[in-house]
Amino acid sequence: MSKIDPIFAAVTASGTPFEIAEQDGLRFFAHAPSDLNQLIEKARGFGDRPCIVDFDEAGRERRLSFADIFAWRDRLAGHLDIRRGDRVAIAMRNRAEWIVAFLAVIRLGGVAVLLNSRGSAAEARAMVDEVTPALVLADSERAAALRDAGYQGRLLDLIAPLAAADVPFVDGMTADHDDPCAILFTSGTTGRVKGAVLSHRSLITGLLGTQLTGTMVLHNMARDHGLSVEALTAQMPPQASLLVSPLFHISGLGAGFLAPFLSGGKIVIMRRWNAEEAVALIARERVTQLATVPTMLWDMVNRARLTDADLSSVRNIGSGGQALPLNLLEEVRALCPHALMGVGYGMTETSGAIAQAVGADFLRARASAGRVLPLVDLRIEGADGAICGPHATGEIVVRSAMVMRGYWNRPDDTAKSFTPDGWLRTGDIGYQDEDGYIFIVDRAKDMVISGGENIYCAEVERVLSEMPQITECATFGIADDRLGEALVAVVQADGLDERAIIDWVAGRLAPYKAPAHVAFSRAPLPRNHAEKIDKIALRALWPQLVANY
Structure with a gap:
């Protein structure tokens, strides 16, 4: 591109x-609106097209058209009583109510604050305290959890029926392109939550960039088949997307929800990952596209083998978070023979993907994280700050209209995240080739990607250090066939076993952040010349530590 x-x-x-x-x-x-709601309003024209397939609390299927969703959105907006610029937190599992809540907040000019619905009550309370929202919109489970955690602010349980009488609202103003639009959380290497503030322009640029990529792919396919774009489009099945990523992730918000919504596609919602359910939904709903991670693809492949499921409707599979193994690629192509495979690289702070490769682009460099997108400037910086040439390894830094405004109420963290001339430091180590492909070789941030979820070692270590019996601790990732990486811990402690430590973390953080395995060291943990725990040495010692345990 x-x-x-x-x-x-x-x-x-x-x-x-x-x-x-x-x-x-x-x-x-040049022709993008300044306000995300203006982009959203265009989807109202899809009318009676299927928009959402979901299930209510009783397990009953819900099928909602675009007209249904907009009517629900407008009704909810009349009850929110917020002003332009107010922060409104959303704390729910993936469900139709989450989508309607987001649309209503944006309709009123609010700033949607997306809380991790998989976290503990204490984590949710910490995020709420970080941004002091005017209102929290929650499902019943998370509403109760926040109250139990001591939150006393204004909160609406959206699972309860709305009052019969709607409250009218009038809002003729539009946002400036640089106004805050959404706040998404990332723990960062400090182990404390930080809210990345995304502007209307950053989100809109990311969404239109996705549409541009799709348009490019469509034009290339039409050229390869000797057809006009219109003729090719007429032959394509109706777009249906399986939403598997959490909506509080940038991948769930952008690729999973807003991108298909703005294109008039049907969104089939999964509240939690279940391979059997995913395979059944793909076959029944004739799903054409999904964005997922290798862990989930392996689960789908294994389930589809057992059930002889028909996944031939899938036309596009996007994967991110970790490299796509070659043997997995072959298995997926056998099950989904018409699917174009793609890969992307991005982060919360960049409003989504800043590099992508789809179809032939992807197959030319399967080990890459994609090619730098047209509206992104990217460079590789060496340890001395010098700009590296092709194939030279250094930190990836970017500049784009997609980049966040900064971290909410954290000017020091914001300053550290940017170079003096305004480029965002990604914390990822990699290199770029002559064709614009990006290759990730390491992470400067102390983070483990397990099953597509980011787990920050500092956060887990902070919780472990609160355990009275633990003298020292360290966490890091080891290779895992299914998860890509598994988080493990090494501790120096008395009177504890592995289960007690795992349960301690799972009871205070989201369960997926708990170590998969724990090894015990009788001696103090090794340290480097800076007197920091030497995780390189610990990784080398891991087999021995496990064997001795």
């Missing part, structure tokens, strides 16, 4: 929906 590509030049030409402009060194879409 280089700028000299004739298809790219055609679809981004002056006067087209994807025309690109530049200001203050940042590229953006």
